[in-house]
Amino acid sequence: MTTSHRLSRRTLLRATAAAGGAALLSSCARGSGDAVDLAYWNFFGGSDGKLMVELVNRFRTEAPNVRVTDTTLMWGPPYYTKLAMACAGGRAPDLATMHGSRLSTFGRDLLDEWDLDELAARGVSLDEFPQPVLDRVLVDGRLMALPLDTHPLVLYYNTDICEKAGLLAPDGTLAPIHGAEQMLDAGRRAAEVTGAIGIALGSLHEAHIWMPFWSAYRQLGGQMRLPDGGPAEVDRDAMVGAMTFLRDLCDGTICSPSLDGQSSPAAFASQQAGFLFVGPWEVTSARTAGIPFSMTQFPALFGDTPYVRADSHSFVLPTQAQVDPAARSAAYDMAVSMLRNSLAWAAGGGHIPALSAVADSPEYLAEKPVSNYREAAQVVEFDPEAYFSGSGSTLMARAGQSLQGVTGRSLTPEQGADDLIGWLDDQLTLGSPL
Structure with missing residues (x-):
């Protein structure tokens, strides 16, 4: 199912402040065949926007039981203002894109950390990312953003x-x-x-x-x-x-x-x-x-x-008033899917893949001229x-x-x-x- 729309400021202003809670993803009450709703926000327009739609649609094919609602907001201050308001109000999306350089904007209370065990269960570990990028998205030893690329x-x-x-x-x-x-x-x-x-x-x-x-x-x-x-x-x-x-x-x-x-x-x-x-x-x-x-x-x-x-386009888990374990699990699945399928993102948009399995692959190295500067990461x-x-x-x-x-x-x-x-x-x- 494909659903896309733009959020109004009024919707965000109706949110009320609430603390976010951690989810035990393995305790998801739904059965594996039940439909799961997943809200994802990003700011990509132009050619990057088209490439992101392809990544989202790829995940839809991989996980037909997940109903992804992808919302594209205006790049820059409008995006980060609305995301911060949504996080503070407990009505944030399940998954969002953020520049690694903007983590400080959100302080320490508006985002949930990524569970390294959950990532490991999906075959992703921290040693697969460039250290300079990790240094920015790790806050007090906690992974607060999952890097998709370096640009x-x-x-x-x-x-x-x-x-x-x-x-x-x-x-x-x-x-x-x-x-x-x-x-x-x-x-x-x-x-x-x-x-x-x-x-x-x-x-x-x-x-x-x-x-x-x-x-x-x-x-x-x-x-x-x-x-x-x-x-x-x-x-x-x-x-x-x-x-x-x-x-x-x-x-x-x-x-x-x-x-x-x-x-x-x-x-x-x-x-x-x-x-x-x-x-x-x-x-x-x-x-x-x-x-x-x-x-x-x-x-x-x-x-x-x-x-x-x-900078680094990264995925974050916005704090919510109440975390749906099934949606949180789907957010992990979707983020990892986009990382693993980021070759087209790199080849088409010029971004250096953050995941070493993609960045070191023969397919990416053959993509010229965009792989010429991969060592810059x-x-x-x-x-x-x-x-x-x-x-x-x-x-x-x-x-x-x-x-x-x-x-x-x-x-x-x-x-x-x-x-x-x-x-x-x-x-x-x-x-x-x-």
Whole structure:
């Protein structure tokens, strides 16, 4: 049975606060043939949305007795606001998708932990996931989110343009890039070929500009702790260094400072740029354009290790007023099914599979160019932990203003760093609303 709809705000506001309880899944009172209702929320649209529908339908085929109601809500703050309200009101779905970086948004009381024994009974153990991803979804030793994938910032490159610019290795892949100066030089050489720009980056889109900033900041050794009450514990020198790179990048020749989240991938798709800095999801637009391109791991601009900003689409068990053991068991079944069938999710959407059985499979390794950057899963850097941090968060939006001031040259890197640090200090005095 296929049921899809959108939830109204009124429905969520009617929920009343209640504590969630743990379910003993093995004590399910229903017989194995009885129908089970399962509510699942996600935020996937576009090509990712189509791929997620395929995964859900695959589970429907595997478990015909489970009646899945899948609800797609608007990505970003609207999704997380409604999910938090539903959790607080005890009327949450049985299963939901969440960015690993947003776990802090939900504090410690709005999600139930995953039972490792129940996962083991379905053939899944923690040693099958990349350690950097596990480090983010484990809270005080408890698994609070089950990772489906990792999606880091990656480097797209047009093979024809790069060949003409002398940037390819003998095997036809991009010659290794070591350091910020080599990346900037590669952009200049690509711009000479395109007659436009060398690198496309949506500097006017807060997520697109945040990804290379956070990658460079972490490569420079920058740490960021955001304790309640403040002040923010940051490395100002590393912040200035990362912002200086972005300013030098967006000089109008290497990269235009006026591209946004749509015009940036469009510039690459129309071959007006030889490179593109963005997440792996734009593989769809590049393929649709029919241009000669490939993808590789984002380079080490500073230091020897290519630390890179990333996030993880993960499954969570929202706290409910009363847990239905049968529905909770079905939630485990559905999540594991989607993990095990995530090859199409990876091949079509560019995401790195979290489950090693898929990530190490010959089938995934044969998927080019999306498997080229699979090793990035071992060096991913999530956003700093805070209730206002993570994908689609207030931090990303406000940091975007500081970064855009630098790339647009209305702020120096030093001024941009001080602007962001000042905002962080102010934000930390407000305290979490949860």
